[in-house]
Amino acid sequence: MNRQSSPRRPVSRESAAPRGEAEEARRAQLIEVTIDSLAEVGYVGSTLAQIARRADVSPGLVAHYFGDKDALLEAVFRTLARRIDERVRERLRLTRTPRGRVQAVIDANLAPEEFDRRTGTAWLAFWGQVLHVEGLKRVQTVYQRRMLSNLRHALATLLPAEESRSLASMIAAMIDGVWLRAALSQWREADSESARAMLTAFVDSRLIQGAGGAEPRGATPGTALAAAQARGAGVRTLISTNPATGEVLAEIEVDGPREIAAAVAQARAAQPAWARLTGAERGRILRRAAELLRARNAELAELETRDTGKPIQETRAVDVLSGADCLEYYGGLAAGLAGEHVDLGPQAFGYTRREPLGVVAGIGAWNYPLQIACWKSAPALACGNAMIFKPAELTPLTAVRLGEILREAGLPPGVFQVVQGFADTGRALTAHPGIRKVSLTGEVGTGKAVLADAAATLKHVTLELGGKSPLIVFEDAHLDNAVAGALLGNFYSAGEVCSNGTRVFVHRSVKDAFVQRLLARVRAMRIGDPLDPATQVGALISREHLEKVLGYIARGKAEGARLLVGGERVTSGDLANGWFVAPTVFDECHDGMAIVREEIFGPVMSVLEFADEREVVERANATDFGLAAGVFTNDLTRAHRVIAALEAGTCWINHYNVTPIELPFGGVKLSGLGRENGRAAIEHYTQLKSVYVAMGDVESPY
Numbered sequence: 001m002n003r004q005s006s007p008r009r010p011v012s013r014e015s016a017a018p019r020g021e022a023e024e025a026r027r028a029q030l031i032e033v034t035i036d037s038l039a040e041v042g043y044v045g046s047t048l049a050q051i052a053r054r055a056d057v058s059p060g061l062v063a064h065y066f067g068d069k070d071a072l073l074e075a076v077f078r079t080l081a082r083r084i085d086e087r088v089r090e091r092l093r094l095t096r097t098p099r100g101r102v103q104a105v106i107d108a109n110l111a112p113e114e115f116d117r118r119t120g121t122a123w124l125a126f127w128g129q130v131l132h133v134e135g136l137k138r139v140q141t142v143y144q145r146r147m148l149s150n151l152r153h154a155l156a157t158l159l160p161a162e163e164s165r166s167l168a169s170m171i172a173a174m175i176d177g178v179w180l181r182a183a184l185s186q187w188r189e190a191d192s193e194s195a196r197a198m199l200t201a202f203v204d205s206r207l208i209q210g211a212g213g214a215e216p217r218g219a220t221p222g223t224a225l226a227a228a229q230a231r232g233a234g235v236r237t238l239i240s241t242n243p244a245t246g247e248v249l250a251e252i253e254v255d256g257p258r259e260i261a262a263a264v265a266q267a268r269a270a271q272p273a274w275a276r277l278t279g280a281e282r283g284r285i286l287r288r289a290a291e292l293l294r295a296r297n298a299e300l301a302e303l304e305t306r307d308t309g310k311p312i313q314e315t316r317a318v319d320v321l322s323g324a325d326c327l328e329y330y331g332g333l334a335a336g337l338a339g340e341h342v343d344l345g346p347q348a349f350g351y352t353r354r355e356p357l358g359v360v361a362g363i364g365a366w367n368y369p370l371q372i373a374c375w376k377s378a379p380a381l382a383c384g385n386a387m388i389f390k391p392a393e394l395t396p397l398t399a400v401r402l403g404e405i406l407r408e409a410g411l412p413p414g415v416f417q418v419v420q421g422f423a424d425t426g427r428a429l430t431a432h433p434g435i436r437k438v439s440l441t442g443e444v445g446t447g448k449a450v451l452a453d454a455a456a457t458l459k460h461v462t463l464e465l466g467g468k469s470p471l472i473v474f475e476d477a478h479l480d481n482a483v484a485g486a487l488l489g490n491f492y493s494a495g496e497v498c499s500n501g502t503r504v505f506v507h508r509s510v511k512d513a514f515v516q517r518l519l520a521r522v523r524a525m526r527i528g529d530p531l532d533p534a535t536q537v538g539a540l541i542s543r544e545h546l547e548k549v550l551g552y553i554a555r556g557k558a559e560g561a562r563l564l565v566g567g568e569r570v571t572s573g574d575l576a577n578g579w580f581v582a583p584t585v586f587d588e589c590h591d592g593m594a595i596v597r598e599e600i601f602g603p604v605m606s607v608l609e610f611a612d613e614r615e616v617v618e619r620a621n622a623t624d625f626g627l628a629a630g631v632f633t634n635d636l637t638r639a640h641r642v643i644a645a646l647e648a649g650t651c652w653i654n655h656y657n658v659t660p661i662e663l664p665f666g667g668v669k670l671s672g673l674g675r676e677n678g679r680a681a682i683e684h685y686t687q688l689k690s691v692y693v694a695m696g697d698v699e700s701p702y
């Protein structure tokens with residue numbers, strides 16, 4: 001038995017009097033620090049004294065809040081278990097089918113957060129101590145009982161009583177087993193997506209078997225599936241909600257391998273005729289679609305705002321119109337697509353044909369749903385491909401509207417199709433042999449998974465992935481412009497922008513002035529109802545994402561960064577049901593801090609001080625990411641010298657985050673492969689055919 005596991009404090013934590021906000025914040029901070037400690041030095045190394053040191057408080061203060069080490073760890077594991085529980089409840093609230101309820105439990109327990117190295121290692125410490133510490137055992141029992149009860153309840157309407165109980169136990173065991181194996185293999189054996197896909201396939205197969213059992217003997221598997229679907233067993237749905245209010249916007253059936261196969265067959269049938277049109281004819285349809293998008297800007301912007309939680313002042317100005325610009329641009333380029341003529345002397349010449357790839361897939365992220373759908377489909381279609389597009393599960397709505405608009409503009413049926421679903425739908429697209437290319441916008445981990453899956457059928461791949469980009473402000477910069485750039489590069493779309501310049505390096509001689517002007521403008525920003533045209537900061541996409549962002553803020557504080565503004569969830573008035581976080585600025589940051597190293601994808605800016613050019617370039621490049629970078633300076637030669645030295649695919653001098661369709665966009669290093677936008681995208685949606693044409697006789701030695 002571990003020395004630290006007894007005796008227990010007599011006071012029950014549940015019966016404690018309500019705590020004040022400051023106390024809650026301190027408790028939350030100590031819990032985060034303890035998770036860090038468990039992740040780094042394990043259970044035995046995490047003593048009260050060590051945790052106090054990390055949190056920069058006295059051991060007495062930790063003891064004041066938690067009593068002893070066991071009580072502190074119990075609080076930590078209650079927090080971790082509560083997070084899963086909240087996630088489960090959130091998902092259960094959003095689903096209406098029994099099958100969806102089962103999926104809710106799987107998805108919440110195997111969410112990406114649970115595969116995060118830090119949380120995962122803390123959980124492992126917990127599992128290791130459960131048998132020895134009474135309080136931990138209780139947390140574990142409650143957690144397990146709840147999972148089983150949710151599963152049994154959901155399965156009870158789908159299967160006979162005995163079978164539903166046994167399947168619930170199997171699912172619970174698999175959830176824990178898959179997670180544990182992944183954790184013990186240091187996350188090499190499975191990630192969140194593959195773990196969820198495995199459980200999903202298992203549950204589907206068991207439910208179909210169960211439904212088949214009820215069929216007359218000799219029924220075909222197809223009939224069993226139909227029966228299962230009729231009972232709601234095989235039908236998975238996803239629910240789109242408004243992140244600002246929690247309002248349910250739509251429930252959508254998820255497409256699986258069957259639907260993907262049907263979509264690919266339809267696309268393959270439609271694509272050759274589309275490719276045989278002249279570029280001018282294809283371009284005309286795209287330009288017509290651009291006009292329709294513009295004409296429906298108000299209506300589509302509102303839909304995008306409801307689906308994403310972004311302020312209407314952004315979606316009206318950017319999301320729909322930038323999609324229209326993209327369709328117009330590639331509509332214009334389509335007529336000019338050409339190969340080249342190659343002079344091979346008097347006896348021959350050569351030429352190249354720029355041909356479409358065939359059927360291609362687009363897989364989108366949730367931050368710019370309509371824009372991403374346009375950025376992928378417009379060049380693909382201009383080049384004569386057919387595209388099957390999967391929007392992110394959290395934002396499924398506007399891609400469907402784009403499909404309707406393209407059809408209205410004259411696009412033949414089957415040339416652009418939208419499929420809906422989770423990661424396994426994306427995987428089914430990537431795996432399908434009839435698809436010649438995948439273009440993904442998403443996280444680095446997803447990019448690696450897509451690249452690995454695409455290898456089996458040697459698909460072309462474009463990857464637009466994450467970043468942690470530097471924005472450098474030199475001492476001679478126009479300071480107000482630099483502040484404006486930093487605001488655009490951190491707080492637009494509540495910070496949910498891949499190219500954000502979240503590492504703001506400011507020369508030490510102007511840092512105080514920079515921070516002063518920055519704070520004045522951040523404090524004036526309006527957080528509120530995204531549909532209110534005056535609102536500048538809307539909601540984050542989901543509760544999970546909110547927790548991730550708040551977790552980083554807590555880590556920033558725990559690691560010693562100085563919080564200048566923001567740093568909390570906003571729940572006042574009508575915002576209580578949404579996922580709002582105040583724009584947050586940390587000062588006195590160091591390069592090693594998690595908030596400086598990792599992509600947060602929320603409204604969190606880190607200000608870092610530097611002294612000279614060589615130093616700042618080195619520090620800016622000291623990251624595995626390489627999506628974007630910005631430089632503010634009035635020294636012309638320095639601007640170009642520094643940009644040339646920065647390892648980033650998309651750069652700005654004296655501006656930040658403007659992405660005109662004419663300029664290629666994309667990353668280097670772990671931020672991606674290939675480019676979107678500009679003429680460069682044409683290279684990624686076509687293949688060259690080289691043709692040698694003889695003008696004389698064929699000489700042969702035979």
Ligand code: NDP
Pocket residue numbers: 193363364365366367368390391392393394421422423424425426427430440441442443444446447449450463464465466467497498499599601627666667671672
């Ligand atoms: P994810 O990587 O989680 O998801 C992206 C898309 O991929 C979703 O449609 C997702 O489905 C799908 N998907 C997930 N796993 C797989 C898989 N194994 N195979 C195929 N498809 C899969 O990204 P987010 O949606 O969370 O978006 C945020 C990320 O996107 C950030 O890292 C951000 O930096 C990056 N991004 C990059 C941009 C760029 O241009 N470089 C622009 C915008 C965002 P589902 O949603 O159903 O899980």
